[in-house]
Amino acid sequence: MTPLTGWGRTAPTPATVLRPRSADEAAALLKEAGRRGVVARGLGRAYGDAAQNAGGLVLDCAALAPSWSLDEETGLVTASAGMSLHDLMTALLPRGWFVPVTPGTRYVTVGGAVAADVHGKNHHADSSFGAHLRSLRLLTADGTLRTLGPGDDLFWATVGGMGLTGVVVEAAFRCVPVETSRMRVDVRRTRDLEETLEVMTAGDHDYRYTVAWIDLLARGGRMGRSVLTRGDHARLDELPPRARRDPLAFGPRPRLSAPPWVPDGLLNRATIGAFNALWYGRAPADRRGLIQGVAPFFHPLDGVGGWNRMYGSRGFVQYQFVVPFGAEDTLRRIVERLSRAGVVSFLTVLKRFGEGTPGMLSFPMPGWTLALDIPVGQDGLAAMLTEFDGWVAAAGGRLYLAKDSRMSAATMAATYPRLEEWRAIRRRADPDGLFVSDLARRLRL
Amino acid sequence: MRNALGSVDTVLLLGGRSEIGLAVVERLVRAGASRVVLAARGGTAPAERLRELGAEVHVLDFDASRPETHPALIEEAAAKLGDLDVVIPAFGVLGSQAVYDDDPVAAARDVAVNFGGHVSAGLAAARRLREQGHGALVVLSSVAGVRVRKANFVYGSAKAGLDGFAQGLADSLHGTGVRVVLVRPGFVIGRMTRGMTPAPMSVTADAVADAVVEALGSGRGTVWVPARLRPVFAVMRILPRDVWRRMPR
Numbered sequence: 001m002t003p004l005t006g007w008g009r010t011a012p013t014p015a016t017v018l019r020p021r022s023a024d025e026a027a028a029l030l031k032e033a034g035r036r037g038v039v040a041r042g043l044g045r046a047y048g049d050a051a052q053n054a055g056g057l058v059l060d061c062a063a064l065a066p067s068w069s070l071d072e073e074t075g076l077v078t079a080s081a082g083m084s085l086h087d088l089m090t091a092l093l094p095r096g097w098f099v100p101v102t103p104g105t106r107y108v109t110v111g112g113a114v115a116a117d118v119h120g121k122n123h124h125a126d127s128s129f130g131a132h133l134r135s136l137r138l139l140t141a142d143g144t145l146r147t148l149g150p151g152d153d154l155f156w157a158t159v160g161g162m163g164l165t166g167v168v169v170e171a172a173f174r175c176v177p178v179e180t181s182r183m184r185v186d187v188r189r190t191r192d193l194e195e196t197l198e199v200m201t202a203g204d205h206d207y208r209y210t211v212a213w214i215d216l217l218a219r220g221g222r223m224g225r226s227v228l229t230r231g232d233h234a235r236l237d238e239l240p241p242r243a244r245r246d247p248l249a250f251g252p253r254p255r256l257s258a259p260p261w262v263p264d265g266l267l268n269r270a271t272i273g274a275f276n277a278l279w280y281g282r283a284p285a286d287r288r289g290l291i292q293g294v295a296p297f298f299h300p301l302d303g304v305g306g307w308n309r310m311y312g313s314r315g316f317v318q319y320q321f322v323v324p325f326g327a328e329d330t331l332r333r334i335v336e337r338l339s340r341a342g343v344v345s346f347l348t349v350l351k352r353f354g355e356g357t358p359g360m361l362s363f364p365m366p367g368w369t370l371a372l373d374i375p376v377g378q379d380g381l382a383a384m385l386t387e388f389d390g391w392v393a394a395a396g397g398r399l400y401l402a403k404d405s406r407m408s409a410a411t412m413a414a415t416y417p418r419l420e421e422w423r424a425i426r427r428r429a430d431p432d433g434l435f436v437s438d439l440a441r442r443l444r445l
Numbered sequence: 446m447r448n449a450l451g452s453v454d455t456v457l458l459l460g461g462r463s464e465i466g467l468a469v470v471e472r473l474v475r476a477g478a479s480r481v482v483l484a485a486r487g488g489t490a491p492a493e494r495l496r497e498l499g500a501e502v503h504v505l506d507f508d509a510s511r512p513e514t515h516p517a518l519i520e521e522a523a524a525k526l527g528d529l530d531v532v533i534p535a536f537g538v539l540g541s542q543a544v545y546d547d548d549p550v551a552a553a554r555d556v557a558v559n560f561g562g563h564v565s566a567g568l569a570a571a572r573r574l575r576e577q578g579h580g581a582l583v584v585l586s587s588v589a590g591v592r593v594r595k596a597n598f599v600y601g602s603a604k605a606g607l608d609g610f611a612q613g614l615a616d617s618l619h620g621t622g623v624r625v626v627l628v629r630p631g632f633v634i635g636r637m638t639r640g641m642t643p644a645p646m647s648v649t650a651d652a653v654a655d656a657v658v659e660a661l662g663s664g665r666g667t668v669w670v671p672a673r674l675r676p677v678f679a680v681m682r683i684l685p686r687d688v689w690r691r692m693p694r
């Protein structure tokens with residue numbers, strides 16, 4: 001038995017971890033599952049307990065047949081579920097293709113991207129990962145490998161289904177052509193939350209990628225002040241002459257690694273406050289046409305390996321919710337309350353979502369999404385977040401399963417209106433409940 | 446499942462009318478637990494209050510003196526609750542030493558509850574928790590078992606047995622994801638001790654419950670209530686025998 005946690009390093013539970021290298025091996029290993037069932041795991045970047053299965057079996061799929069192919073005509077990529085987006089970018093960018101959606105880290109597997117129906121900075125323009133999927137190969141509870149497409153309801157129960165319908169073995173999705181591996185970026189600071197919302201609403205559609213980083217520790221008139229970064233893939237003629245020689249170069253390496261042991265409380269109000277002030281203070285008031293690599297633009301945190309250890313032994317939670325457009329008051333109330341309570345959050349990110357996918361448990365819906373990281377141990381944190389859950393639910397919003405580690409089964413049921421429909425499809429595909437995770441038990445999925 | 450901030454979802458209380466046990470359950474429900482089983486003699490227990498707090502409460506019949514029923518009871522509770530996040534065996538009887546002196550059979554019967562019942566129920570629960578790979582077992586020992594006194598040595602020796610059982614069980618569960626929280630209260634003013642004169646440093650059931658909940662959250666394995674009983678008993682334990690013998694109660 002190996003103790004496992006998610007990226008937030010909270011609530012560890014032990015499981016038997018096996019590493020299938022092929023679909024056949026995975027099918028054979030399903031038979032090893034006992035009463036406690038089985039769930040797939042990718043690179044463990046979900047923050048909570050989605051890829052854990054206390055007392056049961058966890059199939060570590062990160063070594064699942066690393067293979068991919070690209071149709072140079074259409075940009076259709078077929079990749080095994082264990083491939084990471086990092087590996088895919090390394091393979092595809094030099095050929096002039098970019099993944100359709102990337103989360104804030106490249107170190108997620110294709111299987112994890114499907115299971116969480118991940119979104120990126122382009123959600124307002126391009127929706128989430130599932131929207132670009134053409135087909136899936138899914139290993140189901142009966143040991144068979146099914147090929148599924150967007151016409152199958154099991155496909156949409158799997159997209160966003162958090163590994164609970166089976167093991168994704170392979171996925172085919174459309175990539176986007178790019179002339180360069182760089183981004184053309186505009187950076188802009190805003191005074192307060194109102195201006196942040198205004199500027200994003202007015203200008204997001206001019207960019208493929210946008211996100212706002214909020215300085216949560218700013219109070220009073222400056223509450224909600226933000227740094228907006230918005231950009232597009234740079235065209236060849238936008239690169240400086242030197243970069244044009246190798247316009248599709250991509251070879252980022254983690255530059256630093258967090259030390260293996262960090263004293264608890266290193267990230268506290270003072271250090272996070274200083275970091276936030278520095279970040280805001282160093283951002284340009286309004287700067288256009290910056291040329292930046294893909295890695296610093298999309299994955300700034302990947303520059304520090306194992307940064308999650310910086311939060312100390314108790315770990316941290318990520319709280320990410322979405323509320324529909326029109327519910328800005330709820331967003332405002334939450335930001336106000338967080339800022340008043342002096343909650344320390346290292347990175348607080350605000351983003352506008354566009355259309356969702358038909359994924360029944362998929363998170364995104366048109367509206368505002370806010371994500372914050374909070375070290376465990378702040379007084380009153382549990383009660384405050386529970387209160388937020390109520391506000392988010394009342395506004396017709398919900399929380400992201402890939403980030404959640406603490407909501408209640410009741411909140412889940414109240415905020416995912418298609419849960420019953422999803423359950424029925426899952427029951428058909430897996431009548432004995434072979435696939436199960438700590439998250440599934442906690443939320444009684 | 447226990448969540449990232451330490452709240453649990455399900456609780457099983459064995460000895461479903463225990464004052465200390467109910468005080469713990471109530472706190473866990475206020476912090477988010479949504480399903481509870483109260484297992485008590487005769488199958489009646491005060492479920493209403495917990496229901497008012499929003500929990501789904503089941504009441505089962507449970508007799509600590511019938512070990513042959515314990516494994517099935519644990520399975521029945523798991524069928525109602527799903528995974529057992531916290532199991533609290535809180536049953537116990539505090540008989541008088543004078544009565545025991547005259548009635549050895551009654552003494553043995555109570556020891557069978559205070560020690561034997563905890564062994565069978567504790568092992569049955571531990572088997573289930575081990576399979577789950579998570580969960581906590583709260584064991585209510587007592588300072589009476591830390592060093593047994595002549596004034597209540599039947600009760601005290603049962604608690605000493607229970608204390609040792611809990612320590613061994615905790616060690617055998619190490620690495621399985623399951624925790625044992627060993628609680629050593631002093632004199633608790635309440636139903637069990639009604640009519641007795643409170644000993645020094647006595648506490649209430651609420652204080653014990655606060656300490657239990659704190660330990661469940663913090664991961665502490667042993668709790669003394671009040672905390673200062675720990676240094677006090679470090680001394681008590683090494684008092685010479687002829688001094689200890691003269692302890693008035």
Ligand SMILES: Cc1cc2nc3c(=O)[nH]c(=O)nc-3n(C[C@H](O)[C@H](O)[C@H](O)COP(=O)(O)OP(=O)(O)OC[C@H]3O[C@@H](n4cnc5c(N)ncnc54)[C@H](O)[C@@H]3O)c2cc1C
Binds near residue numbers: 045102120
């Ligand atoms: C720094 C950081 C930034 C992030 N930013 C974003 C973001 O911007 N947008 C976003 O959407 N998410 C974001 N995430 C979350 C992350 O994208 C998702 O949690 C993703 O699912 C992680 O993939 P993984 O391979 O690590 O999967 P894991 O974390 O190991 O597993 C996540 C889920 O996927 C399932 N799963 C994994 N592999 C398979 C498979 N082969 N078959 C079936 N199910 C499988 C697991 O069962 C589990 O339910 C971020 C995470 C981090 C750490």
Ligand SMILES: NC(=O)c1ccc[n+]([C@@H]2O[C@H](COP(=O)([O-])OP(=O)(O)OC[C@H]3O[C@@H](n4cnc5c(N)ncnc54)[C@H](OP(=O)(O)O)[C@@H]3O)[C@@H](O)[C@H]2O)c1
Binds near residue numbers: 460536537558586631
């Ligand atoms: N109170 C103290 O001073 C003190 C100090 C240290 C440790 N403790 C321990 O803490 C635990 C809880 O005590 P408490 O203060 O909550 O006392 P309590 O309110 O008297 O609770 C004890 C419970 O045990 C039940 N019980 C007794 N025999 C049983 C049997 N054969 N089968 C099933 N249930 C039985 C009783 O049931 P009925 O309701 O039917 O009587 C009662 O509900 C006990 O283990 C006790 O030894 C208590």
